[in-house]
Amino acid sequence: MEMNHSRKTIKENKETSKGTAVVIGGGLVGALCVCILASRGYTVTMYEKRSDLRKSAFTRGRSINLALSHRGRKALKLIGLETKVLEGAIPMKGRLLHCKRGNTAAVLYDPVNKQNIYSVGRNYLNQVLLDAAEKYEGTTLLFSHKLQSVNLMENTITLWNEKTNENITVTADLIIGADGAFSCMRNYMQKQLLFSYSQKYIEHGYLELSIPRERGDKMEKNHLHIWPRGTFMMIALPNQDGSWTVTLFMPFEKFHSLTTQAELLTFFSDIFPDSLDLIGKKELVETYFSNEPSPLLSVKCSQFHMGDKFLIIGDAAHAMVPFYGQGMNAGFEDCAYLNKILDQTKDNIKDAIEIFTKTRKDDVHVICDLALYNYTEMCDLVTTRTFKIRKCIDNILLKLMPDTWMPLYHSVSFSHMRYRDCIENRHWQDWILKNVKFACFILLFMILIAIIWEYLSDAIFEQNISYESTVIKQCSLRNQ
Amino acid sequence: MEMNHSRKTIKENKETSKGTAVVIGGGLVGALCVCILASRGYTVTMYEKRSDLRKSAFTRGRSINLALSHRGRKALKLIGLETKVLEGAIPMKGRLLHCKRGNTAAVLYDPVNKQNIYSVGRNYLNQVLLDAAEKYEGTTLLFSHKLQSVNLMENTITLWNEKTNENITVTADLIIGADGAFSCMRNYMQKQLLFSYSQKYIEHGYLELSIPRERGDKMEKNHLHIWPRGTFMMIALPNQDGSWTVTLFMPFEKFHSLTTQAELLTFFSDIFPDSLDLIGKKELVETYFSNEPSPLLSVKCSQFHMGDKFLIIGDAAHAMVPFYGQGMNAGFEDCAYLNKILDQTKDNIKDAIEIFTKTRKDDVHVICDLALYNYTEMCDLVTTRTFKIRKCIDNILLKLMPDTWMPLYHSVSFSHMRYRDCIENRHWQDWILKNVKFACFILLFMILIAIIWEYLSDAIFEQNISYESTVIKQCSLRNQ
Structure with missing residues (x-):
């Protein structure tokens, strides 16, 4: 040709x-x-x-x-x-x-x-x-x-x-x-x-x-x-x-x-x-x-x-x-x-x-x-409870703090934020939520410890009282 | 042309x-x-x-x-x-x-x-x-x-x-x-x-x-x-x-x-x-x-x-x-x-x-x-203490168990093990060493707890004795 x-x-x-x-x-x-x-x-x-x-x-x-x-x-x-x-x-x-x-x-x-x-x-x-x-x-x-x-x-x-x-x-x-x-x-x-x-x-x-x-x-x-x-x-x-x-x-x-x-x-x-x-x-x-x-x-x-x-x-x-x-x-x-x-x-x-x-x-x-x-999210995660709870939390926080809390999908599809910043933003949000979860856990743990402590100190106090009265009784007996 | x-x-x-x-x-x-x-x-x-x-x-x-x-x-x-x-x-x-x-x-x-x-x-x-x-x-x-x-x-x-x-x-x-x-x-x-x-x-x-x-x-x-x-x-x-x-x-x-x-x-x-x-x-x-x-x-x-x-x-x-x-x-x-x-x-x-x-x-x-x-290892790690300690542990274990413990470099350069297995082998070794380290840490911690417990129970025993003697003294005084 x-x-x-x-x-x-x-x-x-x-x-x-x-x-x-x-x-x-x-x-x-x-x-x-x-x-x-x-x-x-x-x-x-x-x-x-x-x-x-x-x-x-x-x-x-x-x-x-x-x-x-x-x-x-x-x-x-x-x-x-x-x-x-x-x-x-x-x-x-x-x-x-x-x-x-x-x-x-x-x-x-x-x-x-x-x-x-x-x-x-x-x-x-x-x-x-x-x-x-x-x-x-x-x-x-x-x-x-x-x-x-x-x-x-x-x-x-x-x-x-x-x-x-x-x-x-x-x-x-x-x-x-x-x-x-x-x-x-x-x-x-x-x-x-x-x-x-x-x-x-x-x-x-x-x-x-x-x-x-x-x-x-x-x-x-x-x-x-x-x-x-x-x-x-x-x-x-x-x-x-x-x-x-x-x-x-x-x-x-x-x-x-x-x-x-x-x-x-x-x-x-x-x-x-x-x-x-x-x-x-x-x-x-x-x-x-x-x-x-x-x-x-x-x-x-x-x-x-x-x-x-x-x-x-x-x-x-x-x-x-x-x-x-x-x-x-x-x-x-x-x-x-x-x-x-x-x-x-x-x-x-x-x-x-x-x-x-x-x-x-x-x-x-x-x-x-x-x-x-x-792809994983669309095939599978959308139907999971964790996904739904996170979506719900994200939406509440977006409503409360529209300038501070922008969920990932939102920042990618409804903003002009740099893609790199979208993912960094998400990591920061994950970090916050993870720490809030951890803080809640610690708080619950401390409350539990406080309850146990309260119970134990009552028990020890009662034990000391009973021990004291026993000793007093023994003393009284010895002195009789 | x-x-x-x-x-x-x-x-x-x-x-x-x-x-x-x-x-x-x-x-x-x-x-x-x-x-x-x-x-x-x-x-x-x-x-x-x-x-x-x-x-x-x-x-x-x-x-x-x-x-x-x-x-x-x-x-x-x-x-x-x-x-x-x-x-x-x-x-x-x-x-x-x-x-x-x-x-x-x-x-x-x-x-x-x-x-x-x-x-x-x-x-x-x-x-x-x-x-x-x-x-x-x-x-x-x-x-x-x-x-x-x-x-x-x-x-x-x-x-x-x-x-x-x-x-x-x-x-x-x-x-x-x-x-x-x-x-x-x-x-x-x-x-x-x-x-x-x-x-x-x-x-x-x-x-x-x-x-x-x-x-x-x-x-x-x-x-x-x-x-x-x-x-x-x-x-x-x-x-x-x-x-x-x-x-x-x-x-x-x-x-x-x-x-x-x-x-x-x-x-x-x-x-x-x-x-x-x-x-x-x-x-x-x-x-x-x-x-x-x-x-x-x-x-x-x-x-x-x-x-x-x-x-x-x-x-x-x-x-x-x-x-x-x-x-x-x-x-x-x-x-x-x-x-x-x-x-x-x-x-x-x-x-x-x-x-x-x-x-x-x-x-x-x-x-x-x-x-x-x-590259990282050759540029930097070879001179670090961690690298030297690991190399030393690896060599001792290789000497003791030549069929079981083959260090990574050894398996890559001196064996015909599949490369994939070399790295899996290394992960397994890392896991072992991490757990041995953890077990040592737990053991040390338990020894420490035992020592503290020993000390505390002695102290409580002495405190109880002194408390008992105080109460006895008080009883004696009250009865005098």
Whole structure:
């Protein structure tokens, strides 16, 4: 196959632009990043390897846990899109737990201030962001362009234009990789010396099922539904059209052990009985056996920048499992944070990307770990008494001291506190509660000791009296 | 640049061969692997990207901590090379610690059975192994062949012959990647779903220095010399020609902070005063400022095999920092272990490589972690009183119960116990010692209580007597 190769430099409008930027990836984080950089006055070109999703027929895509919360909303607000996005989103005020017998229990996310997280369609949100991106002056959105290689020495990247079968080499003042969990730009960074990196697949996979709109109204609205089953679970998030996206998370082994229709249906009627009629037996069997379960990946990097121009953000920098609903929110926060650092450094890109690595690393490592931990919470802990008691104590203290006592989920989903501080805050709260418990125990112990002491001293006193009277009697006898 | 491309299949001598094997990498582990497979009756082809080191002039290479111990020796013994290798090695019976004031203290590795580890030159050992490998019937050693790509679907690999500028595609029944810490084959494995992986650079680097043979005799022979300095250290290993290879391990920051000759010499005369005359001021300055410190990498993978034919071993599968002297030994043990599994599975390669992953993973993860931990021990703990007391207790118990009480270093370096069991053994020993300590404490406490009780009961008895006599006196007075 013959291939042309051309070399291009993005032309900057010297009069108005602050500089040129390239964003690799036109997914959620990439498109938002284009908007934010363009709003700062950069001339931005975006390269996305797939075709324009606004022009293609709807394809079944990843949609698990697209839950928009405060961090994502703050970033959208920066470019004036918060309201528009929320219009197309469905508020979820809490978790609705489905037990095996079919009865349900609601656990509100924020019973004190009644705040919600929002279920939002990936495609809808991506469309809104791409539409906004191309309205900025100086932005160019190019689709079907796949990143081929990164040349660190020359500060260039090479992309393959699928349509023209042409390779182009481009450069810019700032080159951002927002090319997802399997990032090509990160692959290049990874070969650098001193770049520590880990990719961790958990032993569980996920499979998407669906409750169609005609049966969707039987589900209680405005909740994230969970069927917690100890070591695995199923969840359902509402869609705008009344249907629900259901996701089954289970060990791969378990997925592969259900090999016949009968086994699958028995499993569902035993484990998720109330979901069977909602999903539909026929649809369940069809979807289950025509799709492979997908893996769940967590990625951590020791740095996000490379050289003077390259930066990775979003899933490329910190893919996480979806159990805290923070993947997209953390990616959006990356964009807002980059904007803030560019403000602080007065658009000195070299300094900005170095600061980004230095100050953002701990935060995203914490949220990756929290996301892994939250699987245990969602599968199992939500149903335990300890969890419920702690949630209750947290809510009371949040009500009494809203500025002092912010529970972990609250600080992650309903605040802009640094992720690192969220977990430190939780450790501090654990320490307090542990010590209060210990103090109560000591107090009880002391009361017990005091009671015993009281009893014993009475006994000794009585014994002394009786001893004294015996001696007196003996003396009297001796003297008689 | 034009490139030819040919497709070759390794020809197997059907009459005598058990099957065909390809080994990528002709370093220590690769060459040993060729010998072991050839000795089993495989027709083996080895591809090494560099030229044949036996034909090139000596090049300064990596040499840190090439300490041969029991595991490596056992693997060499399999192919009858143990004696030959030990002939060219220098026994080291213990660590010789150099304190800041210049005085030294010896800590034997095995004061009970007087076992040694052996300092061996990388090039010497590699030559011995390559010489042995090419003597087997059916082995072909090809140099200047660089792995280009791996085709999992077709079970082939493509290599580039640097000399002919030809690409060749080969296949075999078993394809082994022994291509080192930056393994190209592992890069392909890493892109597989469910392949978890981590690469971790520590914040310290190393720089090789040297004590020439003319001054080498001033160093006490048959020891691994260490200058432990809390958060960093320098070590020296003896070479066959009387010279010493010195390695300075330090944070990169510290390396970069010494920018002038004066700073470097002041640092050495303050921190490693007795080494300055041995290394030589001129040589130190020259080597220090003409070389960059090298990084130290630790690599962990969740699996070592891919498909039905591919396996990675040695540093490609588990690169580790050099502080336990187990990098080469663990790689050699991989070869011996593969040999054992091939025996067990009667050369069923698919089963063998699956078993290899399943049963070897925990062991190599443990030794990677131990190697990281041992840096702290070598830099700091060796000089502490707790370490010395523990070492002393361990040695006494080893002497008394050689089959029951095997100290950690002993089990790693002087036994063939699985690495995983070595660490479990240590945890069990820690538990015992902690409980003995606790029992001693309780015993002491009880003795103390008994003494106090004895004292108090005497006092109460005397008090009662005096009380009794007082009462008697009072009675007498009242009755008078």
